[in-house]
Amino acid sequence: MVVKHNKKSMTGNDAASYAALFAKPKVVSAYPITPQTTIIEKLSQYVDEGKLDAEFIIVESEHSALAGCMGAAWSGVRTFTATSSQGLLYMAENVFWSGYGRLPIVMPVVNRCLAPGWSIYQDLQDSMAFRDAGWIQIYTKNNQEVFDTVLQAFRISEDKSIALPSMPCLDGFVISHTTAQVDLPSAEDSFNFVGEYSDPVIEVDTEKPWIFGGLVGPEKFIKDRTDLMEAMERAKKKIVDMNKELGEYFGRTYGNGLIEIYGDDVADLTIVSMGTIADEAQDAVDKLKEEGLSVNEMRVRTFRPFPEEDIVEFAKKNHKLLVIDRSVSFGHAGQLRIEIEAVLHRNKVDTSVEGRIMGLGGEDVPYTKIVAAAKEALRSRM
Amino acid sequence: MTKGPSSPILFPIEGAAGRTGDWRTHKPVVDPELCIKCNICWKFCPDNAIYRADKEKDQIIKFDYEYCKGCGICASECPSKAIKMVSEDE
Amino acid sequence: MKVTQKDLLNIPKKALLKGHFACAGCGSTLAFRHAIGAISDKVILVVPASCASVYQGGGKGAAFNVPTINTAFAASDAVASGVRRAMKMKGLDDRKIVVWGGDGSGADIGIATEIGACDRQEDILHIIYSNNVYGNTGGQRSGDTMIGAKTATTPYGNTTPRKMVPFIMMANNARYVATASSGYLEDLVYKVKKAVSMTGFKLIQIDAPCPPNWRSDSADTVKIAQLAVKTGVWPLFEWDRETNIVEISRPSKKYEDMNNRVNLTEWTKLQGRLKTITEDQLKSLKDDTERQWNFIRKFM
Numbered sequence: 001m002v003v004k005h006n007k008k009s010m011t012g013n014d015a016a017s018y019a020a021l022f023a024k025p026k027v028v029s030a031y032p033i034t035p036q037t038t039i040i041e042k043l044s045q046y047v048d049e050g051k052l053d054a055e056f057i058i059v060e061s062e063h064s065a066l067a068g069c070m071g072a073a074w075s076g077v078r079t080f081t082a083t084s085s086q087g088l089l090y091m092a093e094n095v096f097w098s099g100y101g102r103l104p105i106v107m108p109v110v111n112r113c114l115a116p117g118w119s120i121y122q123d124l125q126d127s128m129a130f131r132d133a134g135w136i137q138i139y140t141k142n143n144q145e146v147f148d149t150v151l152q153a154f155r156i157s158e159d160k161s162i163a164l165p166s167m168p169c170l171d172g173f174v175i176s177h178t179t180a181q182v183d184l185p186s187a188e189d190s191f192n193f194v195g196e197y198s199d200p201v202i203e204v205d206t207e208k209p210w211i212f213g214g215l216v217g218p219e220k221f222i223k224d225r226t227d228l229m230e231a232m233e234r235a236k237k238k239i240v241d242m243n244k245e246l247g248e249y250f251g252r253t254y255g256n257g258l259i260e261i262y263g264d265d266v267a268d269l270t271i272v273s274m275g276t277i278a279d280e281a282q283d284a285v286d287k288l289k290e291e292g293l294s295v296n297e298m299r300v301r302t303f304r305p306f307p308e309e310d311i312v313e314f315a316k317k318n319h320k321l322l323v324i325d326r327s328v329s330f331g332h333a334g335q336l337r338i339e340i341e342a343v344l345h346r347n348k349v350d351t352s353v354e355g356r357i358m359g360l361g362g363e364d365v366p367y368t369k370i371v372a373a374a375k376e377a378l379r380s381r382m
Numbered sequence: 383m384t385k386g387p388s389s390p391i392l393f394p395i396e397g398a399a400g401r402t403g404d405w406r407t408h409k410p411v412v413d414p415e416l417c418i419k420c421n422i423c424w425k426f427c428p429d430n431a432i433y434r435a436d437k438e439k440d441q442i443i444k445f446d447y448e449y450c451k452g453c454g455i456c457a458s459e460c461p462s463k464a465i466k467m468v469s470e471d472e
Numbered sequence: 473m474k475v476t477q478k479d480l481l482n483i484p485k486k487a488l489l490k491g492h493f494a495c496a497g498c499g500s501t502l503a504f505r506h507a508i509g510a511i512s513d514k515v516i517l518v519v520p521a522s523c524a525s526v527y528q529g530g531g532k533g534a535a536f537n538v539p540t541i542n543t544a545f546a547a548s549d550a551v552a553s554g555v556r557r558a559m560k561m562k563g564l565d566d567r568k569i570v571v572w573g574g575d576g577s578g579a580d581i582g583i584a585t586e587i588g589a590c591d592r593q594e595d596i597l598h599i600i601y602s603n604n605v606y607g608n609t610g611g612q613r614s615g616d617t618m619i620g621a622k623t624a625t626t627p628y629g630n631t632t633p634r635k636m637v638p639f640i641m642m643a644n645n646a647r648y649v650a651t652a653s654s655g656y657l658e659d660l661v662y663k664v665k666k667a668v669s670m671t672g673f674k675l676i677q678i679d680a681p682c683p684p685n686w687r688s689d690s691a692d693t694v695k696i697a698q699l700a701v702k703t704g705v706w707p708l709f710e711w712d713r714e715t716n717i718v719e720i721s722r723p724s725k726k727y728e729d730m731n732n733r734v735n736l737t738e739w740t741k742l743q744g745r746l747k748t749i750t751e752d753q754l755k756s757l758k759d760d761t762e763r764q765w766n767f768i769r770k771f772m
Contacts (some may be wrong), residue, residue: 026561
């Protein structure tokens with residue numbers, strides 16, 4: 001089924017709130033933080049105008065924003081919130097609690113750097129700090145993908161065999177506050193894609209006196225964590241399926257859902273990155289090709305679960321990777337680079353890897369900078 | 383229906399902490415002559431370990447020694463001093 | 473609506489099963505058994521990190537016989553809000569969403585969340601069983617610790633007055649606020665039943681003696697709780713937003729008059745934590761008690 005196209009101009013945040021509106025969550029629990037705020041502002045407006053039949057909980061902190069969603073998720077209803085930066089950090093224990101507690105919450109993170117000094121601009125330091133929290137993390141490249149990914153996120157999270165919260169990530173301002181064209185399906189078509197949340201992962205009620213999250217011994221603890229690991233593995237297939245289904249419904253796909261390749265299948269240099277830098281890198285690839293250089297690009301769309309097989313398969317046939325990180329694990333390196341090096345080593349792939357940290361604190365990363373970095377990397381190639 | 387996730391869910395059972403009667407150093411003993419079947423001991427038992435008295439059936443209270451931790455609240459609250467705490471060693 | 477001992481016998485189902493993990497003579501489980509038992513057919517419990525997250529059991533099963541969600545220390549009232557709103561969307565308004573936690577969460581780490589839920593007038597009941605310390609972690613001072621009490625972090629006696637959560641909630645538009653005691657269970661059950669019959673945020677704070685941390689004889693739990701009322705140090709009252717009137721509860725009535733009060737040392741001498749209370753501390757405990765009574769009197 002391919003639906004009617006309806007091109008509209010909107011910001012990335014608007015795209016996220018449209019997707020949430022169309023998915024019809026029953027409880028939205030939220031707290032403002034720049035640059036996320038306009039997502040939840042719109043939703044409160046939809047609720048007040050009667051366009052969205054939901055309870056909107058205006059909480060006093062991000063810690064409570066996510067806790068409100070957790071209460072709703074435990075009660076077996078669809079739930080949504082969004083946050084950024086310090087807000088995500090303030091939620092921290094609940095982020096882990098809902099991941100390890102297998103609660104299907106959808107929470108876009110509008111990526112913004114962490115203080116000090118104060119900066120409201122984009123880098124990925126915030127969500128990267130939560131890669132171990134048991135959440136699905138999908139990094140988007142533009143407004144259209146934000147809309148599509150939020151819709152997909154409900155499907156992925158609410159799948160009973162997966163039951164993990166989702167964090168669609170979008171770069172602050174570059175996506176969140178920048179108006180771009182989005183092909184917006186109708187509310188009905190969008191809801192058809194998402195579907196009812198009719199077979200809840202979990203549902204507390206008086207008829208079922210179960211006790212959630214009490215004391216457990218190591219055996220049960222390890223069983224639960226092992227299941228979480230396996231659920232992440234199952235999520236990979238689900239994300240690929242969702243990508244195909246998105247194509248069938250709306251005529252759009254993002255690579256295979258896990259990674260997206262741009263340019264030739266084999267090149268002298270492969271630029272690897274995430275988010276909007278990856279989008280900009282496509283222009284860099286075009287520019288470099290014009291100059292007769294052999295460069296392609298791999299965008300890591302899904303960071304959790306980490307698409308080991310897909311990355312290895314592509315890296316194997318290429319010669320050198322230039323991994324651009326927009327975040328740092330201090331005392332080591334950029335997280336994306338660390339993880340790529342790990343999977344290449346584990347799979348005995350000797351494609352060389354060079355890392356660059358770019359765009360911290362909202363630093364602009366135009367394609368020209370990526371071109372320069374790529375040329376340098378090509379020069380240093382053995 | 384698909385199977386849900388493996389998560390830390392417990393179900394209610396008696397004896398979640400095992401036979402808590404084993405914690406006891408002193409056990410309550412009721413004197414049938416003195417018990418006035420008022421059930422005050424039953425009311426104040428934090429361990430739910432007293433079977434209440436029934437005046438109509440002329441039944442006095444009874445202790446569930448499997449779970450009674452021997453805190454002694456029943457003995458100190460008994461208005462007719464019908465309950466004594468007796469050492470488990472005796 | 474008067475509750476008698478007979479009413480305590482007739483509960484929908486047992487909320488607390490035998491063989492739980494609480495210490496012998498636990499005032500909190502005693503209160504739980506009756507308070508939650510009285511509403512056990514419709515209750516959904518939300519439990520922050522507390523003694524209650526331990527004494528509910530674990531491993532092979534739980535001693536709580538009602539649906540329970542365990543949450544992070546400071547998250548309970550917001551989780552309860554989420555549950556309440558979800559139940560509303562599902563048309564299940566008759567469910568009683570109850571937070572059951574200690575004073576560590578209720579008076580300290582969770583108080584922002586609690587005031588938040590109160591401010592939103594969420595339809596939940598928050599019950600604080602106050603053992604006056606961080607009980608689970610070995611008895612450190614909390615915002616609700618009595619003046620003079622030795623705790624793991626106030627080895628020479630706590631010097632500052634209790635943070636009065638009931639008053640804070642009265643000032644923040646709660647629907648109903650009450651204090652209660654493990655020593656007066658009929659009064660407690662009456663207040664719990666009354667609270668859940670109202671819509672909005674309700675708070676009940678229960679004096680729950682803790683033998684290991686109060687260094688008291690486990691057999692004295694009820695006696696100590698009753699003495700706290702008789703000495704006036706734990707006034708039992710209820711406040712209703714509609715009338716803005718405080719009513720002194722029956723067990724406390726006589727002790728509003730200072731002349732009727734039992735000497736405070738009768739209460740302190742039963743507790744190791746208060747045995748070493750200094751003259752100065754005793755005086756400031758008395759002053760603080762009077763300060764509480766004076767606050768209450770303004771609403772009478």
